[in-house]
Amino acid sequence: MSQGAEPVDHPVDPTTTEAWHRLRTLADGFTPDLRAWFAEDGSRVERLSFAAADLHVDLSKALLDDDVLAALLALGEAVGVAARRDAMLAGERINVTEDRAVLHTALRVPRDAPAERRPRVDGHDVVDEVHEVLDRVYAFATSVRDGSWTGVTGERIRTVVNIGIGGSDLGPVMAYEALAPYRQEGLECRFLSNIDPTDVALTLQGLDPATTLFIVSSKTFGTLETLTNARMCRSWLLEGLAGSGDVDRDEAVARHFVAVSTALDKVADFGIDPDNAFGFWDWVGGRYSLDSAIGTSLVVAIGPERFAELLAGFHTMDEHFRTAPAAENVPLLMGLLNVWYSDFLGAQTHAVLPYSQLLHRFPAYLQQLTMESNGKGVRWDGSPVVTDTGEVFWGEPGTNGQHAFYQLIHQGTRLVPADFLAFAEPSYPRTDTHDSRSVDVHELFLANFLAQTRALAFGKTADEVRAEGTEESVVPARVFTGNRPTTSIMAPALTPSVLGQLVALYEHVTFTQGVVWGIDSFDQWGVELGKKLALEVGPALDGDADALAAQDASTQALIAYYREHRSR
Ligand code: F6P
DSSP: OOOOOOOOSSSSOOEEEGHHHHHHHHHHHHHOHHHHHHHHHHTTHHTTTTETTTTTOOTTTTSOHHHHHHHHHHHHHHTTTHHHHHHHTTTTBBBTTBBBBOOGGGGGSSOOOOGSSSOETTEEEHHHHHHHHHHHHHHHHHHHHHHHHTTTTBBBEEEEEEOOOOOHHHHHHHHHHHHHGGGTTTOOEEEEEEHHHHHHHHHTTTTOGGEEEEEEEEEOOOOHHHHHHHHHHHHHHHHHHSSSSSSOOOHHHHHEEEEEOOHHHHHHHTOGGGGGGOOOOOTHHHHGGGTTTGGHHHHHHHHHHHHHHHHHHHHHHHHHHSSSSSGOOOHHHHHHHHHIIISSOOOOOOEEEEOOGGGHHHHHHHHIIIIIIOOOSTTSOOOOSSSSSOOEEEETTGGGGGGGHHHHHHHHHOOOOOOEEEEESOOSEEEEEEEEEEEEHHHHHHHHHHHHHHHHOOOOHHHHHHHHOOOOOGGHHHOBBBOOOOEEEEOOOHHHHHHHHHHHHHHHHHHHHHHHHHHTTTOOGHHHHHHHHHHHHHHHTOHHHHHHSEEEEEHHHHHHHHHHHHOO
């Protein structure tokens, strides 16, 4: 990507650019034919396959020809993606509605990076601060892992419960699941997020307070769910320890509760010793915070060395995004491609389909990353958006999804672009031996990934269906039109580094789309109204007549139903 000069203060209206008009014209007469494109162009796969760090990304089965690609790249140039990227990396306050810098990339800058690669916020070298906190997190995690950090009764910690929600939960739990092979045995992490009391009940089930440590993770330390859950866990701890002799309550909280937050004053008010708190900064968005101290539970699980590998993986992708020429810049290309699908070809959703059971929480993680970032109706200068924004991201691991919703992707009437993720090396190799044959089950698994992307791209014609001897009346039902777009992302293995690369890839894809649409991908005002109304409606559930009268008729009726059916 060319090095942008000045950041763009007001978003460019993308629809006024020549590139947009060109794309509109191309879309109008667009009749993708992947069969023909592959047949006529022997270099298509090579030209549309890219390397980004350890990731091999194949866009050849995308609905993309040379004209569309050129116009998309021109669009990226016209709206100033490079300039905005450089502004972000330099620590400029590109999160304008919150007046904040956006520097999650600084969380993975190496300790010894040269001066020109060390972003500064208000004159501070943030890389030094990042590594100070990391060192403290690493020391803490090591002490839990080696048993030198004990609970108040002197027993070693066996379970760590991360209490957090949204970005303070989804990243850690996704990575904890993804990196299961790297976890320390005998040390379990659980994740408590929902204010549904079922969650706290089930999360604490079977745990021994003497060997349980809580990490209260909250950027603001003001989130209702997290603070409520933290208080309930504190009561559970103190009640549970009451039978363990003369336990000092403050000492118990100090040994069993640590916190991660940008609001260290509120951490102290909660009763957590500031020495047991790990900070981060307002320039790290919640959904971009897995690689900050928010990842403390993960550091405990996989250890500092592996976490450092994860950070290094993030950084390699950041560097790719910063330095790769536009025509080879994978996050840029994927972001622009998503704009093509959603703004020109009418796609409403985007599936992410990992052929890796370990990535079963990856789509959920991406939902917050993409939809909280790009689900916006105004641009960063307050003007209304001029295009559709933010697709619905969703997905499930293959092959489970194949037996659930792939039918719609293959033969439904909607366009559903899909990213397929797969790894050459299995995390848990297994052989199925039967009928005196041995089958590598990972190969069976990957065969499905390859078969699905192939079927989606090339389909099956009526003649091919007939050639199988199919009765004419059911031929139409068995035809696959093909031309259903996929992106295949492969890596050698699901290591911590590769996971970091994948997350950073999608962060930058999200960023690219946000710049094209001219939106602030780093605020989340849309979640505020519901939070405020929940506080107002709460007393009405409890019978407060004034609060009830302030509700609309539907809400009042629902409350009446609740009060009638609640047994207490
Ligand atoms: O849902 C809104 C949100 O602010 C998310 O952006 C954030 O990740 C989550 O709530 C949790 O916030 P906190 O970490 O401040 O508790």
